Amino acid sequence: MQVPLLDLKAQYATIKDELSPVIEDVMDSQYFIGGPAVQELEGLIAGYSGCKGAVGVSSGTDALVLSLMALGIGAGDEVITTPYTFFATAGSIRRTGAKPVFVDIEPDTFNIDTARIAAAVTDKTRAIVPVHLFGQMADMDPIMEIAEKRDLYVIEDAAQAIGATYKSAKAGSIGTMGCLSFFPSKNLGGLGDGGMVVTQDEELLERLRQGRNHGQNPKYYYKWVGGNFRLDTLQAAGLIVKLRHLDDWSAKRRANAAKYDAIFAEIEPVTTPPVRDYNVSIYNQYVIRVPRRDELQAFLKDSGIGTAVYYPLSLHEQECFAELGYKRGDFPVSEAAADQTLALPVYPELTDEQIEYTAGKVREFLS
Ligand SMILES: *Cc1c(COP(=O)(O)O)cnc(C)c1O
Numbered sequence: 001m002q003v004p005l006l007d008l009k010a011q012y013a014t015i016k017d018e019l020s021p022v023i024e025d026v027m028d029s030q031y032f033i034g035g036p037a038v039q040e041l042e043g044l045i046a047g048y049s050g051c052k053g054a055v056g057v058s059s060g061t062d063a064l065v066l067s068l069m070a071l072g073i074g075a076g077d078e079v080i081t082t083p084y085t086f087f088a089t090a091g092s093i094r095r096t097g098a099k100p101v102f103v104d105i106e107p108d109t110f111n112i113d114t115a116r117i118a119a120a121v122t123d124k125t126r127a128i129v130p131v132h133l134f135g136q137m138a139d140m141d142p143i144m145e146i147a148e149k150r151d152l153y154v155i156e157d158a159a160q161a162i163g164a165t166y167k168s169a170k171a172g173s174i175g176t177m178g179c180l181s182f183f184p185s186k187n188l189g190g191l192g193d194g195g196m197v198v199t200q201d202e203e204l205l206e207r208l209r210q211g212r213n214h215g216q217n218p219k220y221y222y223k224w225v226g227g228n229f230r231l232d233t234l235q236a237a238g239l240i241v242k243l244r245h246l247d248d249w250s251a252k253r254r255a256n257a258a259k260y261d262a263i264f265a266e267i268e269p270v271t272t273p274p275v276r277d278y279n280v281s282i283y284n285q286y287v288i289r290v291p292r293r294d295e296l297q298a299f300l301k302d303s304g305i306g307t308a309v310y311y312p313l314s315l316h317e318q319e320c321f322a323e324l325g326y327k328r329g330d331f332p333v334s335e336a337a338a339d340q341t342l343a344l345p346v347y348p349e350l351t352d353e354q355i356e357y358t359a360g361k362v363r364e365f366l367s
Pocket residue numbers: 059060061062085086088089131157159160181182183193194195
């Protein structure tokens with residue numbers, strides 16, 4: 001049996017009839033950047049995320065960069081985030097000239113450990129960027145409390161969490177801004193790169209709209225130096241179609257995760273990903289913690305099962321951040337996670353047979 005980590009072709013087969021005419025419409029219009037489709041998608045995503053507005057951008061990474069730029073964050077500033085996330089979170093902070101300040105994670109959810117944030121705040125801190133990792137939101141209440149007390153912005157990196165909720169609030173709706181990614185392997189994946197910034201702040205919306213187009217307003221007059229962070233029409237048109245299916249896909253991911261949870265409950269060395277009782281996860285990934293992770297991954301590969309290690313090296317240990325002065329041992333919880341976690345296939349189209357086969361192979365290896 002073959003079980004890929006993700007099967008985008010299986011998903012495409014279910015929506016091809018809906019997508020094809022929409023793509024053809026864009027081709028017929030020969031209108032490729034922005035336009036009514038982008039505006040429509042922005043309205044839909046703002047509504048879906050429980051936000052006042054949304055600004056379509058060229059990627060999740062650019063959503064983060066633009067958010068920081070719109071707040072005027074740059075050289076001399078510090079931004080608190082997690083070392084256990086996709087590179088773009090900290091890379092975007094650094095690209096503005098600001099310094100990423102890492103705070104270790106919770107050992108079970110892998111999200112930022114909010115109890116450790118206050119100690120990392122200095123006079124230079126301007127913002128906190130919590131990441132809602134693997135589809136589960138970070139503990140936002142204590143984050144917002146610290147932010148209010150110390151007058152900090154909060155930018156939610158919700159690239160892996162569209163539709164996830166924390167105490168009924170959607171990902172991206174709690175902080176100053178939320179950043180979404182439509183990278184094809186995300187829960188709402190485009191036909192290429194794409195992203196969005198959502199916010200409750202109308203003034204920020206206007207600044208974000210200017211910033212994604214070089215800071216322009218009106219045409220050929222520039223209020224501030226932004227960039228080319230625009231969203232393609234084709235992406236928006238495709239995403240409008242896919243958004244209709246998102247809740248169904250997320251429910252299927254949750255059902256798949258529940259099936260794994262039930263099987264792994266009986267396999268002692270496997271630690272399954274817990275979801276806090278106030279959270280609803282969208283399981284962008286289903287990540288277990290196991291002994292002999294690398295050997296297990298090789299064994300599963302030989303059995304036809306695709307897996308991935310998110311992430312093999314914490315960000316504070318990355319070569320490009322050597323200048324920040326961190327060293328191995330600074331964030332032991334993150335470092336242990338990097339050594340022990342493995343993502344299993346959890347995509348919506350996965351069959352029961354594939355889940356049982358995958359879990360069975362994990363059991364076989366560990367017993
Ligand atoms: C995917 C991702 C990003 C970046 O999104 P792109 O669209 O690939 O640029 C940022 N942060 C996290 C946590 C991600 O998973």
